[in-house]
Amino acid sequence: xxxxxxxxxxxxxxxxxxxxxxxxxxxxxxxxxxxxxxxxxxxxxxxxxxxxxxxxxxxxxxxxxxxxxxxxxxxxxxxxxxxxxxxxxxxxxxxxxxxxxxxxxxxxxxxxxxxxxxxxxxxxxxxxxxxxxxxxxxxxxxxxxxxxxxxxxxxxxxxxxxxxx
Numbered sequence: 001x002x003x004x005x006x007x008x009x010x011x012x013x014x015x016x017x018x019x020x021x022x023x024x025x026x027x028x029x030x031x032x033x034x035x036x037x038x039x040x041x042x043x044x045x046x047x048x049x050x051x052x053x054x055x056x057x058x059x060x061x062x063x064x065x066x067x068x069x070x071x072x073x074x075x076x077x078x079x080x081x082x083x084x085x086x087x088x089x090x091x092x093x094x095x096x097x098x099x100x101x102x103x104x105x106x107x108x109x110x111x112x113x114x115x116x117x118x119x120x121x122x123x124x125x126x127x128x129x130x131x132x133x134x135x136x137x138x139x140x141x142x143x144x145x146x147x148x149x150x151x152x153x154x155x156x157x158x159x160x161x162x163x164x165x
Contacts, residue, residue: 050104074102077124079142090148099152118153 076082089095106121108114119128135143144150 073099074122075124076122076127079127079130082123082127082147086148096152103153115153122149
């Protein structure tokens with residue numbers, strides 16, 4: 001026997017009332033209200049966090065130098081530009097910090113949206129077309145997972161995110 005959504009909520013409500021020995025009026029309304037409050041709080045916290053990241057104070061240190069990226073850093077428009085950026089990026093901790101601060105502004109609500117927005121900021125369409133995750137296939141594309149930018153965005157275990165691409 002399949003229980004419908006409202007029947008399930010009613011059954012849960014009765015069980016909670018019985019176990020806790022209290023009456024729950026508008027049980028689902030209370031849950032949805034609480035969830036909406038959590039959602040609103042999360043939006044406020046994200047806004048505050050982004051403000052701190054832009055100021056360079058996300059780690060609680062107000063003295064952090066919040067340098068911005070050079071104007072033409074992103075929207076890499078050629079494979080040579082990607083190679084140049086990778087060479088300058090690999091050992092430059094300051095540049096990595098600046099890139100992270102810059103890309104936070106492109107966060108999305110889901111992993112897919114977040115990934116899409118950040119990659120659109122980094123690569124032009126022409127360059128993005130020349131990459132796939134592993135570089136394998138008959139179209140002789142480059143391996144995105146080999147880039148330091150990829151490791152910065154997704155960490156060391158890129159295979160976890162493979163379905164996103």
